[in-house]
Amino acid sequence: MTNPFRADFPLLKELDIAFLDSAATSQRPVSVIEAEKHYYERYNANPLRGFYDLAQEATQRYEEAREAVRAFLNAAGAEEIIFTRNTTESINLVAYSWALSHLRPGDEMLITISEHHSNILPWQMAAERTGAKLRYVFCREDGSYDPADVENAFTDKVRLAAAGYVSNVTGQLGPVRQMTELVHRNGGVMLVDAAQAAPHMPLDVQLMDADFLAFSGHKLLAPMGIGVLYGKKALLSDMPPFLRGGEMIDSVRQQDATFAELPHCFEAGTVNGAGAEGLRAAIGYLNGAGFEQVEALELALTEQALSGLSALPHVRVIGGKTAGEHHGILAFLVEGVHPHDVSAILNDDRVAVRAGHHCAQPLHTYLGIRSSTRASIAFYNTPEDIARFLESVSSIRRKMGLG
Amino acid sequence: MANTFYNEILIDHNQNPYHKHALPDANMTLEGVNPSCGDDIILQLKVEDGVIRDGSFEGDGCAISQASADIMLDMIVGKPVEEAKRLSALFLKMIRGGCTPDEIEELEEAGALSDISHMPARVKCAVLGWHTMEEMLAGRSQRATTEKM
Numbered sequence: 333m334t335n336p337f338r339a340d341f342p343l344l345k346e347l348d349i350a351f352l353d354s355a356a357t358s359q360r361p362v363s364v365i366e367a368e369k370h371y372y373e374r375y376n377a378n379p380l381r382g383f384y385d386l387a388q389e390a391t392q393r394y395e396e397a398r399e400a401v402r403a404f405l406n407a408a409g410a411e412e413i414i415f416t417r418n419t420t421e422s423i424n425l426v427a428y429s430w431a432l433s434h435l436r437p438g439d440e441m442l443i444t445i446s447e448h449h450s451n452i453l454p455w456q457m458a459a460e461r462t463g464a465k466l467r468y469v470f471c472r473e474d475g476s477y478d479p480a481d482v483e484n485a486f487t488d489k490v491r492l493a494a495a496g497y498v499s500n501v502t503g504q505l506g507p508v509r510q511m512t513e514l515v516h517r518n519g520g521v522m523l524v525d526a527a528q529a530a531p532h533m534p535l536d537v538q539l540m541d542a543d544f545l546a547f548s549g550h551k552l553l554a555p556m557g558i559g560v561l562y563g564k565k566a567l568l569s570d571m572p573p574f575l576r577g578g579e580m581i582d583s584v585r586q587q588d589a590t591f592a593e594l595p596h597c598f599e600a601g602t603v604n605g606a607g608a609e610g611l612r613a614a615i616g617y618l619n620g621a622g623f624e625q626v627e628a629l630e631l632a633l634t635e636q637a638l639s640g641l642s643a644l645p646h647v648r649v650i651g652g653k654t655a656g657e658h659h660g661i662l663a664f665l666v667e668g669v670h671p672h673d674v675s676a677i678l679n680d681d682r683v684a685v686r687a688g689h690h691c692a693q694p695l696h697t698y699l700g701i702r703s704s705t706r707a708s709i710a711f712y713n714t715p716e717d718i719a720r721f722l723e724s725v726s727s728i729r730r731k732m733g734l735g
Numbered sequence: 736m737a738n739t740f741y742n743e744i745l746i747d748h749n750q751n752p753y754h755k756h757a758l759p760d761a762n763m764t765l766e767g768v769n770p771s772c773g774d775d776i777i778l779q780l781k782v783e784d785g786v787i788r789d790g791s792f793e794g795d796g797c798a799i800s801q802a803s804a805d806i807m808l809d810m811i812v813g814k815p816v817e818e819a820k821r822l823s824a825l826f827l828k829m830i831r832g833g834c835t836p837d838e839i840e841e842l843e844e845a846g847a848l849s850d851i852s853h854m855p856a857r858v859k860c861a862v863l864g865w866h867t868m869e870e871m872l873a874g875r876s877q878r879a880t881t882e883k884m
Contacts, residue, residue: 672772672797672860677741688772702795703773732798733746 335629335714337361337621350683350717355500355528355661355690355708357550360614367613368555371606379605380579380596390605397608398595404615405545406536407562411594414561414568415608419527420450422546422561423494425598426523427454429571430544431492437463440489442515444477444506445470445698446499449691451525455494464491469511470698475502475651482507483514491520497529501692501706502651503661512541521567527551531710532630532659534623537562549607554614558607561598568594575600621711629711630660633718637662637707640722646729650704660709663690666725668734671705677731678705681724683717740854741798744847748802754812755805758791766794767867767879769859774800778867785816797860799848804864806844816872823865830861859884 338344340361344351351359377387379394395410402410416422431454435441441455445468459466469485471477493515495506512522521543526535530547537545542562549558563571573580573591580600582590591597618626635655641647646667651658666674675687686706689696696703707721729735761779768775774796781789790808807826811819826845828834832852839846851861859881870879 670795670797670801672774672857673741673799676797676857680740731741733743733750 335712337712338714340617341712344712348682350713350720352707352709352713352717352721353684353686354531354710354713355551355706356686357556358531358553358710359712360553360555360610361617363617364553364555364610364613368606368610371609375605375609379603394603394605394608397612400612400615401560404535404619405560405562406538408538409565412562412565412568414563414595414598415603416546416559416561417557417604418548418550418559419448419525419546420559422544422559423450423523423525424454425561425574426544426546426563427458429574429598430521430567431455431458431464432461433572435462435464435491438489439464439491440487441466441492441494442485442490442511443468443494444496446475446502446504446506446692446695447494447496448500448525448527449693450527451494451496451523452694455492465489468694469507471502471504471695473699474653474657475499475504475695475699476657477504477507477510479507479510482510486511486514486518488518490515490518492523493520494523494525496525496527497535498526498532498659498661499651499692499695500528500661501663501690501695501704503528503658504651505659508542509540516541528659528661531618532623533627543567549611549614552611552614553617554611555607558604558611560611565594568598573597573600577601579603626711630709631655633709633713633715634658634660634662636715636718637709637721640718641725644722644726646734647725650699650701661706662708663704663706664725665701665704666728669728669732671703673732674705674725674728677728678721678724681720681727683721683724685721740850742847744806744844745798745802748805748844749798752792752801752805754791754808755793755801756791757793758789761789761791763871765867765871765876765879767863767870767881769796769800769863769881771859771882772797774860774863776800776804776863776867778804778864778871780868780871782816787811787814787816787819792864796863797857799851799857799860800863803845803848803861806847807864807868810843810845811868819868820872823869826865827862830858 341359375390375393377390379390398410398413401413493511515522523544524542526547531552545562550556577600580597638655648665650663671687758779761781763780776792776794779791790812792804867879
């Protein structure tokens with residue numbers, strides 16, 4: 333085995349499994365699992381509250397994790413980093429706080445048809461409550477976006493635009509830069525869903541000029557239950573709280589309250605200190621591995637998988653023709669076999685993939701597909717994982733009586 | 736259990752479903768869905784004098800949901816409504832792992848799905864057709880969903 337990282341992942345050592353579902357959640361290296369455990373063994377107290385030494389240490393660890401995320405995204409300030417549970421909560425925060433307080437009837441929100449449900453449903457809610465209209469820009473058949481279509485979809489009423497950096501179905505890049513530029517011309521804001529991008533490529537929020545950016549820790553080697561919302565300070569400062577309760581206040585009276593400073597006004601209730609510690613360790617691990625190496629390994633594995641799938645008769649890969657367009661994500665169809673049966677047969681061969689609409693039902697409907705099977709690759713996968721996957725896929729039609 | 740689960744009976748009913756077509760003279764129609772995985776069928780029955788004279792299904796789903804619905808229709812067409820309800824209760828009992836070998840025998844080809852009791856992820860696929868029929872025979876007109884079983 334030549335992969336230098338595989339041995340760091342206890343589950344992959346323990347189980348004989350080709351884990352090709354990292355777009356759903358990644359596996360965790362031992363350093364992350366240990367960091368979370370160590371937090372409870374050594375630093376555990378409620379962060380941001382007590383005045384005793386241990387509570388101060390817990391607070392310090394938590395704020396150091398925030399600083400690690402700031403550096404990871406190259407945000408201008410740590411107060412622009414808000415810890416949430418996951419991408420879904422991050423986007424809901426923006427929808428409930430920014431959108432409900434800024435959108436008016438007649439305004440428009442523009443998103444892409446490739447979005448994950450977590451970047452659609454919050455805007456449907458905002459549309460319903462504010463009278464703003466939710467509109468879509470549509471992709472080509474391979475999931476990519478024609479700049480002319482993006483341009484044409486924009487009107488001067490678009491006040492919020494949102495797009496996934498990488499699609500969780502096709503793996504294609506979304507038109508993030510172009511939408512950012514166009515919405516800024518209107519004085520509107522851009523939200524970037526980086527759930528599928530943050531684990532695989534370097535991101536720089538200042539360079540991309542995103543107003544909001546969301547990602548989940550659990551897809552990025554970190555524990556479940558810790559996520560991030562980045563927001564420009566000027567915007568966050570002007571937003572009402574999302575959740576209200578403990579430790580997000582300045583002072584509370586019987587009938588009203590004033591709220592804490594950024595970022596704590598958006599982190600009501602006891603925070604996920606151990607999760608933040610795990611996320612910090614995950615970022616440390618990725619920085620140690622280096623995105624250059626991560627990207628090179630993932631591209632080579634994606635090339636192996638894509639060329640193998642393309643060689644199989646009756647198998648169709650959704651999305652681009654080249655591995656570089658997929659970013660480790662390969663959704664595919666086996667003619668005559670339902671994706672749930674594809675996934676069940678792969679499971680019998682100890683290959684873990686996802687089957688269904690991958691929380692992107694509008695995209696599937698638009699592409700004329702009910703559901704698909706998705707293999708998603710991470711740098712800890714090996715050529716042997718891909719070979720096992722391809723071998724199993726090639727046996728499916730025979731096993732289903734289709735010769 | 737690996738790979739043997741997709742046995743000949745299932746594969747045959749999935750490949751060549753006898754009852755998968757529209758039923759123009761049906762007097763009962765109900766849609767059934769598995770919201771978690773998207774299986775979606777339309778079940779149609781022609782019921783006269785308390786007897787199921789004919790039945791069909793259409794829709795989209797995995798091999799298990801399709802084969803199970805086809806096997807069910809094989810078993811219930813020609814039977815009194817009360818007998819269809821009894822078989823359905825027996826099928827659900829089997830899927831929950833509670834049937835004796837004799838009872839599984841009584842379920843004829845549907846017994847080919849008995850291993851589902853060890854596969855929690857596929858239970859809803861197997862019961863979709865049966866659950867839809869139960870809802871229909873209970874006089875419900877709202878889309879049947881396995882989410883509320």
